[in-house]
Amino acid sequence: MSLMDISKIFSLLQPRRGRGEEEDEEDEEEGERCEALHGAVSADDPALLSRLLSQEGYRRCIDRRSGWGIPQTPLRAAASRGHLRCLEVLLQHHAEVDSLDVKAQTPLFAAVSGKHPECAAALLRAGADPNGSPYNNCSPLLTAAREGDADVLRELLGHGAEVDARSKVPEWAANATACRGPLYISAVYGHLDCFKLLLLHGANPDYNCTDRKMLGRIKQPKTVAEVCLRYGCGAEYVRLLVDFGADVYLPALIVDKTTERNDALALLLKERVYPKTLMTQTRIAIRRQLPLANKEPSIERLDIPLILRKYLNHVILSI
Missing domain, CATH: 1.10.750 (Elongin C; Chain C, domain 1)
Incomplete structure (x- = not known):
């Protein structure tokens, strides 16, 4: 936690001074309206939510964060719970589609993490950034690749998500972990349909990270083919990499009598001998x-x- 964050927390704990009773009452009323919006979302009651938002006082609170644990806007609450009808009502009343919570996560990220593809699609249609927030280390695409959710992955890529997205870390913290993008993750978790989908949308078949500066800071960056062999992915993964133009001579393979042979390794060695x-x-x-x-x-x-x-x-x- 930064010094600025700590200062902000202490400022919130300070007693209020110089405020009139009317202002305190107004804050209290806004808090009650906000709780009412959250209650309607929590109950998945779009009719009640619509009636509330027909009033100016409630519309002013549409992007206000509240709730225990992680304070969140009504839109993020609807996205995380998968309450599509409430989410659509909020979007119709112009809720901020890319509002951030204290973790710098957007409603889209919450929908993808919660495995609610209909909510994710609705947010993308409303203009949500498919790459999520630049202030959050993860992204909706990385999450969908890890979960093996091909439908959500297709929606994100169709709306322009960065296909070779990677964790957002400072340059000085660059290591092999920082280069683990969607293609790497889908292979490690055994999501073949996601693996192919990413390649179809232009994922780099050689390195999972296309940032040359980042690769230059890593002693021995691993190719996607090496990752597939290391994690025991089937020959179908290597076949896809070859078909999408991976350089079969890049992986640094040490093959001797002690090397365990499998179909994936045999295919890679064969491709080194026979031209495409x-x-x-x-x-x-x-x-x-x-x-x-x-x-x-x-x-x-x-x-x-x-x-x-x-x-x-x-x-x-x-x-």
């Missing part, structure tokens, strides 16, 4: 020329036969 087919190289080259944001829809807009669009989207792996 011309069609595979063409697919990789075309995908690299597409805009980085939302590669999947970019392919759908290409004026080429459907079977080729499917091939570029890895719907089929051969023609």
